[in-house]
Amino acid sequence: MKVLVPVKRVLDYNVKPRVKADGTGVDLANVKMSMNPFDEIAIEEAVRLKEKGAATEVVVVTIGVAKAETDVLLTARAMGADRGILIATDDEVEPLAVAKLLKAVADEEQPGLIILGKQAIDDDSNQTGQMLAALLGWPQGTFASKVEIAGDHVKVTREVDGGLETVDLKLPAIVTTDLRLNEPRYATLPNIMKAKTKPIAKKTIADYGVDATPRLKTLKVVEPAKRSAGVKVADVDALVGKLKELGVA
Amino acid sequence: MKTLVWVEHDNVSVKDATLSAVTAASKLGEVHLLVAGKGCAGVAEAASKIAGVGKVHLADDAAYEHGLAENVAPLVASLMDHHDAAVFPATTTGKNVAPRVAALLDVMQISDILSVEGPDTFTRPIYAGNAIATVQTSDTKLVITVRGTAFPKAAAEGGAGVVEAVSGPGDAGLSSFAGAEIAKSERPELTSAKVIVSGGRALQNSENFHSIIEPLADKLGAAVGASRAAVDAGYVPNDYQVGQTGKIVAPEVYIAVGISGAIQHLAGMKDSKTIVAINKDEDAPIFQVADIGLVGDLFKIVPELTEKL
Ligand SMILES: Cc1cc2nc3c(=O)[nH]c(=O)nc-3n(C[C@H](O)[C@H](O)[C@H](O)COP(=O)(O)OP(=O)(O)OC[C@H]3O[C@@H](n4cnc5c(N)ncnc54)[C@H](O)[C@@H]3O)c2cc1C
Ligand SMILES: Nc1ncnc2c1ncn2[C@@H]1O[C@H](COP(=O)(O)O)[C@@H](O)[C@H]1O
Numbered sequence: 087m088k089v090l091v092p093v094k095r096v097l098d099y100n101v102k103p104r105v106k107a108d109g110t111g112v113d114l115a116n117v118k119m120s121m122n123p124f125d126e127i128a129i130e131e132a133v134r135l136k137e138k139g140a141a142t143e144v145v146v147v148t149i150g151v152a153k154a155e156t157d158v159l160l161t162a163r164a165m166g167a168d169r170g171i172l173i174a175t176d177d178e179v180e181p182l183a184v185a186k187l188l189k190a191v192a193d194e195e196q197p198g199l200i201i202l203g204k205q206a207i208d209d210d211s212n213q214t215g216q217m218l219a220a221l222l223g224w225p226q227g228t229f230a231s232k233v234e235i236a237g238d239h240v241k242v243t244r245e246v247d248g249g250l251e252t253v254d255l256k257l258p259a260i261v262t263t264d265l266r267l268n269e270p271r272y273a274t275l276p277n278i279m280k281a282k283t284k285p286i287a288k289k290t291i292a293d294y295g296v297d298a299t300p301r302l303k304t305l306k307v308v309e310p311a312k313r314s315a316g317v318k319v320a321d322v323d324a325l326v327g328k329l330k331e332l333g334v335a
Numbered sequence: 336m337k338t339l340v341w342v343e344h345d346n347v348s349v350k351d352a353t354l355s356a357v358t359a360a361s362k363l364g365e366v367h368l369l370v371a372g373k374g375c376a377g378v379a380e381a382a383s384k385i386a387g388v389g390k391v392h393l394a395d396d397a398a399y400e401h402g403l404a405e406n407v408a409p410l411v412a413s414l415m416d417h418h419d420a421a422v423f424p425a426t427t428t429g430k431n432v433a434p435r436v437a438a439l440l441d442v443m444q445i446s447d448i449l450s451v452e453g454p455d456t457f458t459r460p461i462y463a464g465n466a467i468a469t470v471q472t473s474d475t476k477l478v479i480t481v482r483g484t485a486f487p488k489a490a491a492e493g494g495a496g497v498v499e500a501v502s503g504p505g506d507a508g509l510s511s512f513a514g515a516e517i518a519k520s521e522r523p524e525l526t527s528a529k530v531i532v533s534g535g536r537a538l539q540n541s542e543n544f545h546s547i548i549e550p551l552a553d554k555l556g557a558a559v560g561a562s563r564a565a566v567d568a569g570y571v572p573n574d575y576q577v578g579q580t581g582k583i584v585a586p587e588v589y590i591a592v593g594i595s596g597a598i599q600h601l602a603g604m605k606d607s608k609t610i611v612a613i614n615k616d617e618d619a620p621i622f623q624v625a626d627i628g629l630v631g632d633l634f635k636i637v638p639e640l641t642e643k644l
Contacts, residue, residue, distance in 0.1 A: 102598065103462040112466050181434070182443045205580065210461055211446050216404065216434035225405050225509035228431050231573065241513060245573045246427040247526075247582070248517040253403065255510045265580060266567060301443035305456065305469040313605060316626035318617075322639045325611070328627050332609055334530050334555055334588050335644045 087198035087235075087257075089132040089141045091167065092188050093125035095150045095158045096208040109306040112208075121158040124203025126165070126270040127263040131233060132201050133166035134268065140235045141199070147171040147191055149179050155286055163281035164273035170286040173294070181209070183298035185217035190294035192222060197258065199240065204229050204262040215262035225255035229264040336364030336454060339392070339418040341411060343428055344370065344378045346400065351527050352424035354385065354488035359481040360422040361387050361489070362451040367418060368392065368496065371407055371503070373400035383496035386489050391496045398505045401512035402428050408435035410503030415440055420477035425583075429480050437478035444478045445470060449485040463579040463602035483526055484585035484606055518574055525577070528558030530588045533577055533604070536564035537593025537615075537633055544570040547633065548592060551641045560584065560604075562594045578603035593633045596621030613637065 097103060098118040106113050121129075135141035146162040148154045152174045159170040173187055192200060205212040219226035227233070227242025231250065234241040235257075244251045245264045273281075291298050319325050329335040338360040343350040360366045366387055370379040371394040379393040392414060398406040411421055411432070421436055423429035425447045437444035448457040449467065456471045457479070525531065532555065534548040544565065552559045560582070561575040577584055579602035589607035594600060596612070596619055604610070605624050612625035615632050622628045629636060 097462070099599070103465040105466045112462055180443050182438065182441075185438060207579070208462055210463065210579070211444070212430050213434035213437070213444050213446060216431065217438035217444075219404075220408060220435040220438035223509075225507075226431070226435070228404075229427060244427075246515075247574060249515065249572060249574050251401075251515040251517075252513040253510055254513045256508075264573075265563065266573065301474050302445070302470045302472050305471055307461070307466050307468045310460070310464060310467050310605075313610075313624045315623050316610075316628065318622070318628040318630060322629070322636055322643060325627065325629050325640060326643050329588075329611075329644070332588055 087141050088143045088145060088195060089135060090192060090195055090197035090200045091125070091128045091132050091144060091146045091162070092200070092202050092214070093129065093146055093148050093158055093162055094122045094203070094206045095119050095148060095154045096122045096206055099123055099207055105307055105309045109308060111304065111307050119157065121161055122203050122206050124205060124263050127265070127267050128201040128203055129162050129165050129167060130268045130270040131263060135235065136166065143168050145169055145171065145195060145197070147173065147188065149173040149175060149184055149187055151176055159286060160278060160281055161273045163284045164277040165271055169284055171289060172286055173289045173291060175291055177298070178300070179298050180300050180302060181211045181213040182217055182301065183296060184214050185221055186296045187291065187294055187298070188218050189221040190296060199257065199259060199261065201261045201263060204264055215260050219260040224259050226260040226262070227253055227255055228262040230261050231264050231266045233261055233267065336419045337367060337417065338363050338365065338420040338422050339367050339369055339411070339414055340422045341429065341432065342368050342370045342378065342382050343424055343426055344372060344375065346372045346375045346378065349378055349382050349491070351488060351524070352426045352483045354491060355483040355486040356422050356424040356481040357385055357387065357489040358486040359448065359451060359479070360420065363420055363454060365389055369394065369411060369414060371399040371410055373397050379498045383498050384492050384494050385496070386493040388494040388496035391498045392501045393498050394501050394503050396503065396505060402432065403510050403512060404432045404435045405507040405509040406505065407432050408439060409507065411436045412439040413503055414501065415476055420479060423480045425480040425482050433478055433480050440476050440478065442474045442476050442478050443472065444480065445472060446480050447482045448479055449482055463598050464605070465598060482583060484583055518572055522552065523556070523558045525558045525560055525575070525582050525584055528586050530555045530557035531560050531584055531586045532557045532590045532592065533560035533562065533594060534565055534570070534592050535562040535594030536568065538565060538570055541570045547637050551637055554641055554644045562600050591621050591625070592637060594621055595619050596624065
């Protein structure tokens with residue numbers, strides 16, 4: 087079984103996002119970019135399936151700037167993915183169009199499982215996996231904290247508001263990762279060197295005949311209302327006093 | 336505009352998150368509801384009393400019992416010939432189903448809206464709430480998920496909706512429900528609690544978490560939350576997590592105990608009315624958003640606080 091893992095290049099999660107003064111978006115010039123943290127978890131899960139013998143090949147795909155070839159796609163291969171596909175574009179591509187492109191890739195590659203992140207930490211959309219599942223007509227196990235392949239089915243434990251839920255899905259299927267699915271390994275330097283020889287296919291959106299015209303127009307981006315730091319109290323008695331003032335104690 | 340709000344429920348009662356979604360939908364136009372489940376006529380009856388509701392579509396079928404997206408999404412899509420907007424609460428269930436509906440309709444979903452600025456224009460948080468985007472859609476049908484803390488709840492009583500049975504495509508045959516571990520608690524629900532006490536990595540272990548955080552929460556009648564670090568370390572289950580990727584809360588009072596205040600945590604609680612922080616590091620980022628801070632060792636402070644309340 088082949089596993090396909092779509093990964094997104096995003097502002098590193100340790101960097102504080104800064105809204106551009108002209109209100110057009112978040113400043114991405116000269117800041118550290120990394121693989122979306124949930125996608126690292128997706129790669130890790132796919133590589134573990136291969137190590138266990140449940141998967142035969144791990145293919146990683148990204149839609150984004152050409153630079154992704156030398157950072158996120160390299161990291162993914164260093165973590166154990168066998169080859170990469172770069173669909174290069176300088177434009178922002180919305181989840182719906184990403185899902186359409188991924189469907190085209192899936193039609194070509196015929197994976198048995200596609201593992202995505204549950205959410206990209208830049209747009210916080212939490213849509214792409216579910217949309218891809220709809221377009222392919224496949225079942226979906228979103229927000230996964232456990233994935234068990236059994237024959238032509240996969241059992242997915244999902245993190246839901248009330249606790250945990252388990253669903254049984256027919257393969258081929260879509261899985262989206264939650265934080266506690268696994269702890270991704272580091273891409274070590276020797277593995278990064280080795281990964282450079284693993285193949286990358288370079289494509290464009292036009293190669294897949296997908297209309298990626300955005301449906302949403304961003305009219306403006308602003309900073310949220312700032313909270314100002316309040317007061318520090320000296321001791322527990324003072325805190326009790328404050329809580330009483332608030333009427334909660 | 337006619338909206339269709341998907342009602343979140345457990346086949347017994349309507350979940351609160353639905354009420355905020357109804358408020359958001361009412362800003363767009365007429366509000367119709369969809370109750371999909373099994374043996375859920377009572378839920379539809381209750382939902383019809385929500386203030387401002389028109390028609391309540393009731394799809395009662397074993398295929399919808401557990402809200403499987405593979406079965407529910409085609410049902411919602413089939414009702415969209417007669418509605419202009421599908422509206423879901425941004426809960427884990429809503430977030431699971433809504434994008435599947437959007438793709439079936441070839442619509443770009445607008446996730447987690449904070450406000451309705453016009454019939455096609457909304458605000459939504461991006462980058463863990465560090466930026467707020469105003470977006471305008473060119474799609475003719477809308478698919479929206481609603482952040483519960485951003486809209487007041489519609490009154491659960493006072494409406495006079497009419498329940499109408501509908502049938503949908505049924506079981507897609509792709510997936511089945513295999514079980515759930517749903518935590519039962521006497522405490523208020525995190526997302527609707529007035530007061531929340533949250534603990535972080537500093538609690539060190541599960542025993543401490545229970546013996547230090549819970550008595551304080553009991554005193555205050557509060558819900559209990561946690562940082563990701565506390566959940567990852569196994570002190571408490573996943574449904575306690577507050578943050579960018581956990582629950583979004585906005586209680587009257589949020590008490591953060593031994594939580595540093597990473598942006599991913601702040602994303603889930605910085606709209607709380609009053610934030611109280613207890614942390615031994617006076618430079619912890621949580622103090623930058625806290626209205627009331629107390630610097631010191633939580634193992635001394637919290638028991639003393641619980642005692643004195
Ligand atoms: C993609 C992604 C998503 C994430 N989503 C979330 C999310 O949804 N929610 C979330 O919470 N995090 C999330 N995180 C994790 C987040 O970045 C932080 O790692 C996490 O919030 C830290 O938890 P903490 O504050 O409990 O632990 P720490 O950062 O370790 O802080 C512990 C604090 O306790 C204080 N302390 C220690 N001992 C004592 C004592 N005896 N008395 C008083 N104070 C003490 C310390 O001074 C410190 O400030 C996410 C991270 C990523 C990468
Ligand atoms: N441009 C992209 N290229 C490849 N994968 C993507 C892209 N955008 C989103 N994804 C995948 O979809 C997941 C969810 O993203 P989103 O729906 O934008 O929150 C991510 O974690 C990735 O796995």
